[in-house]
Amino acid sequence: MSIEALEQRLAEVLEADLILRNEPMARHTTFKVGGPADLFVAPSSVDEISACVAAAQETGVPWRVLGAGSNVLVADEGVRGLVIHLDKNYSSIAINGTFIYAQAGATNEEVAMKALDKGLRGYEFASGIPGSIGGAAIMNAGAYDGEFKDVCENIICLTPEGEVLEISVDDADLGYRHSLMMDKGYVVLEAILGLQPGDTAKIAAKIEELTRRRAEKQPLEMGSAGSTFKRPEGHYAGQLIEEAGMRGHRVGDAMVSEKHCGFVVNAGNATAADVLAVIHDVQEAVLANSGVQLEPEVRIWE
Ligand SMILES: Cc1cc2nc3c(=O)[nH]c(=O)nc-3n(C[C@H](O)[C@H](O)[C@H](O)COP(=O)(O)OP(=O)(O)OC[C@H]3O[C@@H](n4cnc5c(N)ncnc54)[C@H](O)[C@@H]3O)c2cc1C
CATH class of the missing domain: 3.90.78.10 (UDP-N-acetylenolpyruvoylglucosamine reductase, C-terminal domain)
Incomplete structure (x- = not known):
């Protein structure tokens, strides 16, 4: 493995300020712990993500994907290799009728708020899960009787070999904190959610109630x-x-x-x-x- 060779390859596809050396992972996890990642990048398109994965594969450097960092505990020694951060840089959300097309870095809260704005119900359960769409798909995030698999139609993924696949929810093997993408090491690029038309006031009331229940029960201040x-x-x-x-x-x-x-x-x-x-x-x-x-x-x- 050669970090230097990978860094050179990454510099050919990403702006210099998107490639960080020895980035403390404590800055990117909700636990607020974790030592430095050798290399940390924040790509903003499928082409850039594919290029990062290809560069890591070809230089033999181990790589991982990080979303909102709300379900990882990173060792004090940090992460050897490359961390590909799918966050704000890759987080657009589009709506067509009752379908939501969310890039991996969009947060559950952002998706729930967009759905509320358009009078679409079904994603309220996830509004308080502090992760990304990519993390929700990989983990089949769930809360208050709702699960990601209940609302997901298709998931667009990148394989480690560089192929972009669209997987239907039935083929994604979403179970309790488990998915096909987790088993195969796929990068989740985007999820397509199918919601239902609903009453905006009722959707807002449900989000508010679940937010209150979370704050009552969970130590959100830590x-x-x-x-x-x-x-x-x-x-x-x-x-x-x-x-x-x-x-x-x-x-x-x-x-x-x-x-x-x-x-x-x-x-x-x-x-x-x-x-x-x-x-x-x-x-x-x-x-x-x-x-x-x-x-x-x-x-x-x-
Ligand atoms: C206060 C609090 C409350 C929570 N409540 C809930 C809850 O009610 N229900 C629930 O299910 N979870 C809950 N969680 C856990 C967490 O928010 C979820 O597991 C969430 O889905 C993780 O998403 P993330 O983007 O933060 O993933 P990360 O923590 O960044 O990553 C988690 C795993 O997913 C992988 N991953 C992330 N994004 C991608 C991607 N695009 N492609 C491939 N792999 C990816 C990472 O490599 C890692 O293995 C809670 C966490 C906190 C801090």
Whole structure:
């Protein structure tokens, strides 16, 4: 792997200010932890994204995609290789009738607000999920009885080999925090959502109600990646953690939230090592107390 060779290749396709060296990932994750990425780019078109992937593949440098960074925990040592950030630079949203065409970097909130503006219902459930459309598709994000797969029609992806594919929702294998794109290492470029005409006042009221419920239950004032663990079959992670006596358990500045035991939060200047230690302690305590093995939902980049 040659970072220098990759940097040269990237300079042929991207403006210089879009290529960052040793960019601290703590700046780009909602946990606000994570060391530097060797190279960090923010492409703004399919051609640029394809060129970044091709350059990384050809120079043998490992690469990853980052959306809004609301479901990743990046190691203190950072990320070796290239991070392709699909964010504001690649976030246009178009509407045609009841269909929404959202580029990967558009946020769920932006899509929900556009839908509200056009009197389209169906995306209210996702309005408070602080991620991107790309992250929502890959993770099949869900909340309050809604799931991305309920509203998604098609997903446009880029394969590591450079092919652009349009995958129907039926073929995308969207399950609980799982997708075909995750398995295959595809980049999500765009999602096409099919919503229904609705009453603007009712859509706004639903968004407001879900926002209120979130703020009541979740420690939104602290850095986190949302629910740290997947929901184990037949249980709630938060309840198991509370029953294991781990509410408020702290290592350094990482702790199990007092407000919602399912969240590990950054109470100040937590390191990734602090967060990982809390995750590990919680897993051990829950296993000992209830026999359930908790699996992280947060994607760990180390
Ligand atoms: C306060 C809070 C509340 C939350 N509540 C919820 C909730 O109710 N429901 C829920 O499902 N989640 C929730 N989350 C978790 C998170 O917001 C979702 O998982 C979200 O879908 C992640 O999107 P992202 O853009 O932030 O992805 P990132 O964190 O940037 O990335 C997550 C994973 O997706 C991959 N990825 C991201 N974009 C792309 C792309 N375009 N192509 C290919 N791979 C990509 C990354 O490589 C990584 O593996 C919450 C998080 C927080 C902080």
